[in-house]
Amino acid sequence: MLQKHKSRIRPSSQGERDREWSRGEEAPSTSRGAGGSQEPRGSASQGSRRSEAAPAVGPRTQKQLELKVAELVQFLLIKDQRKIPIKRADIVKHVLGDYKDMFADLLRRAAERLQYVFGYKLVELEPKSHSFILINTLEPVEEDAEVRGDQGTPTTGLLMIVLGLIFMKGNTIKETEVWDFLRRLGVYPTKKHLIFGDPKKLITEEFVRQRYLEYRRIPHTDPVDYELQWGPRTNLETSKMKVLKFVAKVHNQDPKDWPAQYCEALAEEEARARPQPQPSAPAPSSSSSSAAATSS
Amino acid sequence: MQSSSRRMGVMTDVHRRFLQLLMTHGVMEEREVAHLQKHCYKVHDSSATADKLEDFINNINSVLESLYIEIKKGITEDDGRPIYALVNLATTPVSKMASDYAENELDLFRKALELIIDSESGFASSTNILNLVDQLKGKRMRKKEAEQVLQKFVQNKWLIEKEGEFTLHGRAILEMEQYIRGMYPDSVKTCNICHGLLIQGQSCETCGIRMHLPCVAKYFQANPEPHCPHCNDYWPHEIPEVFDPEKEGEPTISRPHRKSLRSRQH
Ligand SMILES: [Zn+2]
Ligand SMILES: [Zn+2]
Numbered sequence: 336m337l338q339k340h341k342s343r344i345r346p347s348s349q350g351e352r353d354r355e356w357s358r359g360e361e362a363p364s365t366s367r368g369a370g371g372s373q374e375p376r377g378s379a380s381q382g383s384r385r386s387e388a389a390p391a392v393g394p395r396t397q398k399q400l401e402l403k404v405a406e407l408v409q410f411l412l413i414k415d416q417r418k419i420p421i422k423r424a425d426i427v428k429h430v431l432g433d434y435k436d437m438f439a440d441l442l443r444r445a446a447e448r449l450q451y452v453f454g455y456k457l458v459e460l461e462p463k464s465h466s467f468i469l470i471n472t473l474e475p476v477e478e479d480a481e482v483r484g485d486q487g488t489p490t491t492g493l494l495m496i497v498l499g500l501i502f503m504k505g506n507t508i509k510e511t512e513v514w515d516f517l518r519r520l521g522v523y524p525t526k527k528h529l530i531f532g533d534p535k536k537l538i539t540e541e542f543v544r545q546r547y548l549e550y551r552r553i554p555h556t557d558p559v560d561y562e563l564q565w566g567p568r569t570n571l572e573t574s575k576m577k578v579l580k581f582v583a584k585v586h587n588q589d590p591k592d593w594p595a596q597y598c599e600a601l602a603e604e605e606a607r608a609r610p611q612p613q614p615s616a617p618a619p620s621s622s623s624s625s626a627a628a629t630s631s
Numbered sequence: 632m633q634s635s636s637r638r639m640g641v642m643t644d645v646h647r648r649f650l651q652l653l654m655t656h657g658v659m660e661e662r663e664v665a666h667l668q669k670h671c672y673k674v675h676d677s678s679a680t681a682d683k684l685e686d687f688i689n690n691i692n693s694v695l696e697s698l699y700i701e702i703k704k705g706i707t708e709d710d711g712r713p714i715y716a717l718v719n720l721a722t723t724p725v726s727k728m729a730s731d732y733a734e735n736e737l738d739l740f741r742k743a744l745e746l747i748i749d750s751e752s753g754f755a756s757s758t759n760i761l762n763l764v765d766q767l768k769g770k771r772m773r774k775k776e777a778e779q780v781l782q783k784f785v786q787n788k789w790l791i792e793k794e795g796e797f798t799l800h801g802r803a804i805l806e807m808e809q810y811i812r813g814m815y816p817d818s819v820k821t822c823n824i825c826h827g828l829l830i831q832g833q834s835c836e837t838c839g840i841r842m843h844l845p846c847v848a849k850y851f852q853a854n855p856e857p858h859c860p861h862c863n864d865y866w867p868h869e870i871p872e873v874f875d876p877e878k879e880g881e882p883t884i885s886r887p888h889r890k891s892l893r894s895r896q897h
Contacts, residue, residue: 402699404698405697405699405700405721409698409699409700409721409722409726409727410722413726414730416731448697452642452650452698454647455651473647
């Protein structure tokens, strides 16, 4: 099995090694080197792609396409681990290169593999946002965390609390109110927390970057205050009903004990159940038409 | 490889959850993997009889093949415990690490990797690694930060630290074997028994061949007069014990013991 792959990685010079390792551009937080980041995505197939030199468009072999899809799947999986939405432009730049004319087709194939093999659904964050995320189609179960050991994500609990708070307060909440509440749980904005690290940064930067939360300055406030709302990822990954059930469980009550929220959650469930054109799926037609817009 | 004669397996949620959780771990020991498999059956299909772990993984691998991904089994170089990792074959391991590390951190890893591979013992001292921080690409890194970054590599199972010296974790060897062979063809060492990449092990003082410790253990098992499989000269090193899953938890090679093995290789 392994032998078959060996030939794809050639012995290389120090110069090539340097280039290989200088591709820090994967990490969104990394400062990018000016030179290297313009290069096509570094992958084992790079050499073969270059030598076969099929510039522009032309028929690609089944195997070439398969490898491209594989690279795309891996790219999406790696990016998703950080929960940061994956931009179409980054996919083109880092993976597709001169295959970008096939963006829609390759993305559709990758989405199919991600769903079938890993149970992740690839969706566009918001219509026409050209940002994609993976949604887990498997319900999390409590024992997962146990199996995962300490590698789990304890921050999910905090996120759920904040999401619940926002929903219960009518879908928008002032940041000061969030901290008033969290203080009672022993979480302070400015104090380093054993599990959450810097809670202020986690809530107002990390969760925002991951698109779970929207964070906006409230105009004309003195002192300055900000408000929080659900972000698009939250609407895709969970629902008002699920969050309400979480809140109810924490309070040891029934979701129906909050009639207004319960009705709202129910209405959302019904709206979602109605068949509608899937705006979130990376539909080939809309994606290819947007290709021109983002690839410049 | 897509024209495999092997029948492609069928994925169910049991397999998918298994893959997802294996992925979040990066690397797992065999007994954890077995536990994970049981867990996934319990969640999705408690009535089904579980496949044998080997068959279960072969089934998943047959599906992963077209994605150039593989669940690879290996053993730790020091005490021979079986481990599993999800390995990417389409992209370099560097691109996998690159999502977790900044440019200067990646470069620090490369420096450490090169020192480890070039070393006789398979270990690089933290002093030697830290001496290179001034040459790192990207943002300047202070020695103190570099120490923390090295600890991060240990935490994420790319490196192992023993007594202030670093070597590659079994995960890194599983994921990077081809890559390392491709990048450093002149300095890599190979085990005379299993022909796999060798970072740390024992070597013959006469002809210079090398063997993994677990390979030594198996090869010379119950042999009171061990001789080099290549030149037949007397094998002067202590023979480690074969890994025994019944004795889990206790590393079969204790620290002072291991050190003595290493010091004799020079
Ligand atoms: Zn060996
Ligand atoms: Zn010999």
